[in-house]
Amino acid sequence: MTKQRKAVALISGGLDSLLAAKVMLEQGIHVEGINFFTGFCVEGHTHAIRKKDREKPKRNNALWSAEQLGIKLHIIDVIDEYKDVLINPKYGYGANMNPCLDCKCFMVSKARQWAEENDFDFIITGEVVGQRPMSQRRDTMNIVSRDSGAADILVRPLCAKNLPATKPETEGWISRDKMYDFNGRGRKPQMALANEFGFTDYAQPAGGCCFLTDESYAKKLVDLWDARSSREYEMDDIMLLKVGRHIRPKPYFKLIVGREDGENRFMNGYRKQFDYITTVSCPGPLVLIDGEMQAEDVEIATRLAARFSKDKNSDAVTVCLHLRDGTEKELTVTPLRNEQIPQEWYV
Amino acid sequence: MSQHTLDARRLLCPLPVIRTQNAAKKLKPGDTLAVTCSDPGAESDIPAWSRIHGHKVLEIKHDRDTDELVITIEIGEA
Numbered sequence: 013m014t015k016q017r018k019a020v021a022l023i024s025g026g027l028d029s030l031l032a033a034k035v036m037l038e039q040g041i042h043v044e045g046i047n048f049f050t051g052f053c054v055e056g057h058t059h060a061i062r063k064k065d066r067e068k069p070k071r072n073n074a075l076w077s078a079e080q081l082g083i084k085l086h087i088i089d090v091i092d093e094y095k096d097v098l099i100n101p102k103y104g105y106g107a108n109m110n111p112c113l114d115c116k117c118f119m120v121s122k123a124r125q126w127a128e129e130n131d132f133d134f135i136i137t138g139e140v141v142g143q144r145p146m147s148q149r150r151d152t153m154n155i156v157s158r159d160s161g162a163a164d165i166l167v168r169p170l171c172a173k174n175l176p177a178t179k180p181e182t183e184g185w186i187s188r189d190k191m192y193d194f195n196g197r198g199r200k201p202q203m204a205l206a207n208e209f210g211f212t213d214y215a216q217p218a219g220g221c222c223f224l225t226d227e228s229y230a231k232k233l234v235d236l237w238d239a240r241s242s243r244e245y246e247m248d249d250i251m252l253l254k255v256g257r258h259i260r261p262k263p264y265f266k267l268i269v270g271r272e273d274g275e276n277r278f279m280n281g282y283r284k285q286f287d288y289i290t291t292v293s294c295p296g297p298l299v300l301i302d303g304e305m306q307a308e309d310v311e312i313a314t315r316l317a318a319r320f321s322k323d324k325n326s327d328a329v330t331v332c333l334h335l336r337d338g339t340e341k342e343l344t345v346t347p348l349r350n351e352q353i354p355q356e357w358y359v
Numbered sequence: 360m361s362q363h364t365l366d367a368r369r370l371l372c373p374l375p376v377i378r379t380q381n382a383a384k385k386l387k388p389g390d391t392l393a394v395t396c397s398d399p400g401a402e403s404d405i406p407a408w409s410r411i412h413g414h415k416v417l418e419i420k421h422d423r424d425t426d427e428l429v430i431t432i433e434i435g436e437a
C-alpha cells in the first residue's frame with residue numbers, strides 16, 4: 013500500500029492559500045492548515061473594538077477557509093518570535109513597515125519545523141510568481157525556499173509549472189500536470205479557479221495580510237519606537253496603536269483619545285497601566301497618557317482631553333486626572349481650540 | 360470525563376481561539392472546557408474552530424451585565 017502523503021498548508025484567509033490547499037486535496041493529499049498570529053494580523057482583533065465594526069458579521073477568514081476545505085487549522089502564536097523579524101529584517105521593509113520577505117521566510121521555516129514534528133511530508137503556500145513586489149518575485153521566492161530550509165519540499169501549486177520541480181513531484185506524490193502556471197498581479201485565473209471549485213464568498217484582502225502594510229499604522233509604530241529610543245514592543249503596544257487618536261504634544265508623552273464607545277470600553281481595560289483623563293462636567297472620551305508627563309504638561313494634556321469632550325466649544329470643562337498611584341485630581345480647564353493644536357502633534 | 364475552565368477575557372481574537380486550542384490539546388475526549396471571553400468575535404471563532412476539529416459546542420451563555428461570553432465545548436475524538 014502506498015503511504016498517505018501529508019502536507020501542511022499556510023492558510024492566510026485569502027483566496028490564494030484557499031485555492032492552493034484545494035489543489036492538493038484534489039490530488040488526494042492529506043492537508044492540514046497552519047496560520048501564524050504575529051499580533052499585526054488584520055484578521056481578528058480590529059473588528060471587536062470599534063462599535064461600527066461590531067455590527068458587521070464577524071468571522072475569522074483563516075478558520076472560514078479551513079471549514080470550506082474540510083481541513084484542520086492550527087493557529088500558532090508567534091508574537092514573541094516575530095519581534096526579531098520585524099526589528100531586524102535581513103531584507104528590509106516594503107512600502108511601509110512590512111518586512112514581507114523575512115516574514116515569508118520565517119513563516120515557511122516555522123511550517124517546516126511543524127511538519128517535521130508532526131510527521132508531514134511537505135509544505136504548501138498560495139504564492140504566485142510576480143504577485144507581490146517584494147516577497148513573490150521569482151528571485152525572492154527562491155530566497156524563501158532557501159532561507160526557510162524548506163528547499164524542495166515547498167510547493168506552490170498555483171504557479172508550480174513556472175518553477176523547478178519539487179521533491180513531491182519528482183517522487184510522484186503529486187502530479188505537476190494538475191498544478192498551475194499563474195503569474196503576475198492579475199486575479200482572473202484565481203477567480204476562475206475559485207468558480208470551478210465552487211468557492212464564492214471568499215475574502216479579497218487589499219494590500220497585505222497585516223497592519224504593517226498600513227501607512228498610518230506604520231507611522232504610529234515608528235513614532236513609538238522613536239519616543240522610547242528602542243524598537244522593543246509588547247502585545248499591548250501593538251493593540252493600542254490600532255485604537256484612538258494618537259496625539260504627541262511632547263517627545264516624552266502622547267495621549268490616546270478614544271474615538272467612540274467601543275474604543276473607550278476597550279481602553280478601559282488599560283486604566284491600571286496608564287495615567288488617564290476622564291471628563292466630569294459632560295460626556296467625553298477616555299484619554300490614556302502614554303509616557304511620563306511632567307507637572308507642567310498637565311494643563312496642555314487636560315485641555316486637549318477637554319477638546320474632544322461634548323462641551324469642546326464651551327469655556328470651561330471639568331476633567332479628572334487619574335494617576336497610577338491612585339491619586340485623582342479634578343481640574344476645570346478651557347478646551348484647546350482646533351487651531352491651537354499643531355497638525356504635527358497628530359501621529 | 361472532567362470539567363475545565365479557561366479565562367480568555369481581555370484577549371482579542373484569535374487569541375481566545377489559540378488559548379482554547381492549546382488547552383484542548385491537554386484534554387481527553389468527553390472532557391468539557393468552558394471558556395470565558397470578552398471579545399464578541401469569539402462567539403463565531405470558537406464554534407468554527409470546534410467544528411473543524413470535531414469538538415462539540417454545548418452552550419454559549421451571554422452575561423448582559425459584563426458583556427462577557429461563556430462558551431462550553433465538549434472535546435471530540437482526535
Ligand code: SF4
Pocket residue numbers: 110111112113115116147220221222223224225
Ligand atoms: S503583509 Fe505582513 S504578514 Fe503578510 S508577508 Fe508582509 S509582513 Fe508578513
